[in-house]
Amino acid sequence: MTAPQGPRAPRTPPQDDWRLFRGDGDARRVDFPEAPPWRRFTPADDAPRPRPYLIGPDESEVVNAALLLRRPLLVTGHPGTGKSSLAHAIAHELTLGRVLTWPVNSRSTLRDALYDYDAIGRLRESNLRREEAGSDDDAPGEGPDIGSYVRLGPLGTAFVPGERPRVLLVDELDKGDVDLPNDLLTVFEEGEFEIPELARLPEDQSHVDVLTADPRVRAPVTRGRVRCSEFPVVVITSNGEREFPPAFLRRCVRLDLAEPDEQRLRDIVEAHLGDAALDGVDDLLRAFLGRRAPGELATDQLLNAVFLRKGGLDLPAGALLDAVLHRLGGAV
Known part of the structure; x- marks a missing residue:
């Protein structure tokens, strides 16, 4: 009679063998090799490692024109030509901090990019305080802080006043609703927007610190209006799936990234x-x-x-x- 076999010991493949998975059902412990440079991630609190970005002199001049004119840069080209990476390259070279990213899809609205107000969460907190106080009404001045329930989106955060502009990546705008480019025009032209929920507050609550798209960072908002002091560096990408309105194109500097030779x-x-x-x-x-x-x-x-x-x-x-x-x- 053959003695019962115990579980097989895990085997470790040779270090020079690139095949981590073999599909043979044997459990083994392997050492993962270092990931490609473009697939390495840093902790959330660390600045991402800059990635090499090569661009020709003609293309860099177009970028500079958009920077000097304070106009959005509309970048077109086939997938994989480096449209989105350009925003990160600009932020890195000009030391403008973390890129604020708005990935556009068919359900995206301007309001999504500007701010979000969690009215339900604030109401729930207000009711909880009433229950704890055993009263039907909030005591004066003890209602939940509305600033904790308003969070600026990537576009709204880009318009927060600061000494240096932020970089905003509006990724794949052509995937959005047909009216979205025109909705952006007013904000881009005026450099400001209103948060009605804050604008309606009484005078003694005219200054509110709200959450932003930056982790653990708040921004002051006065009388419900956010107005930039420096127009953000706006990089808008498009895969060319549809045309944009002439009024929108007139206010952008266009850059077409060709396939690299x-x-x-x-x-x-x-x-x-x-x-x-x-x-x-x-x-x-x-x-x-x-x-x-x-x-x-x-x-x-x-x-x-x-x-x-x-x-x-x-x-x-x-x-x-x-x-x-x-x-x-x-x-x-």
Whole structure:
């Protein structure tokens, strides 16, 4: 009779084997290698690590024009050309702090980006205080602080007065409602907006400190109005899925980011992965350029392929290369 077998001891694959998962059902403890530079995350309280961003002199001049004119920069281009990353590059180079991001979708409204008022939460707190006090009415001056129930959104926070402007990324505006660009015009032109719930307060409550899109940071609001002292650096991205109204376009500085050519791709790989990253990856560059049609491959897919190759993965032509350099358009 064969002696009963105990559970098999976990096995650790060789350190030079890139395959962490083998699909054989054996439990094992592995050491994860370092993540790609663009997939490393810092604690919430730490400043994110700046990522290399390469842009040509013509494009940088357009950015500077928008900065000097205090106009929104409307950045168009295919996915993966670096539209969103441009906002972070500007904030890093000009030391303007954390980027305020408003990701737009079909349900987004201007109010969402400006502020949110939690009326239900404030009412619940008020009722709780009444119950604890055993009274039907709040004692004078003891109602819940309304500032704790008003939070400025990314656009509203960008308009808080300060010595230096904030960077606001309005990501994929073309995914929003058709009227959203026109709704933004008034705010962009006037540089201010009103919070009606605060504007209606009595005179002795005209100054309220409200929450902002920055963690643990409050901003003073007087008589319900927020007015910027420096117009924020607004970067609006669009994938070109639809046209914007002429009145909106007239108030923007437009920048179209083209697909990077072979030399720019080499520069990007070197900037992200180091000088040695270009050794032995000519076949990946050729495969990427050969498969790329407008809007169907993104630069970070090439970076993924080079990173895997440098990590020990042969990545020959076949299913694995197809999985990394997959088309972005069409059915999946």
